[in-house]
Amino acid sequence: MKKAYLCHEPYSGYVLWLKLWWTNCNPRLICSWYCDTVRELGRTKNNGVANSHTLLRHAHDPYFANTLQHKFKFVHGNIKPEIFWSQLRQCWTPGFEDILDIGLITGIYDPSNSLKRLIFQYIFIPWIQQELDLF
Numbered sequence: 001m002k003k004a005y006l007c008h009e010p011y012s013g014y015v016l017w018l019k020l021w022w023t024n025c026n027p028r029l030i031c032s033w034y035c036d037t038v039r040e041l042g043r044t045k046n047n048g049v050a051n052s053h054t055l056l057r058h059a060h061d062p063y064f065a066n067t068l069q070h071k072f073k074f075v076h077g078n079i080k081p082e083i084f085w086s087q088l089r090q091c092w093t094p095g096f097e098d099i100l101d102i103g104l105i106t107g108i109y110d111p112s113n114s115l116k117r118l119i120f121q122y123i124f125i126p127w128i129q130q131e132l133d134l135f
Contacts, residue, residue, distance in 0.1 A: 008081040
């Protein structure tokens with residue numbers, strides 16, 4: 001698994017999204033997941049996209065230029081998501097790592113081969129995402 005992203009509602013413990021992608025160099029993608037969730041639920045809070053939210057607010061209303069639109073609170077704010085990640089790593093990930101290791105061990109998959117890496121991403125990211133959605 002390359003990168004997994006979690007948006008976790010801290011009070012209810014509800015997972016708003018759990019997404020897998022092959023890189024962490026695309027903040028627009030993460031912001032799109034946030035915007036999709038806002039559209040779907042009508043609201044959400046996530047400090048991970050607070051800067052994007054502030055930027056959008058500034059772009060749509062010049063009155064708020066050079067103002068901070070969020071109050072960041074760092075005390076124990078990441079405990080529940082960290083518990084979730086720990087549970088995911090202990091309960092879910094090992095079986096999938098074993099399945100994917102078969103390709104490495106048998107030589108079917110060579111991560112240094114660009115074509116094989118792209119085929120892997122095309123086939124396995126959607127499959128793993130489906131499994132994460134079920135989790």
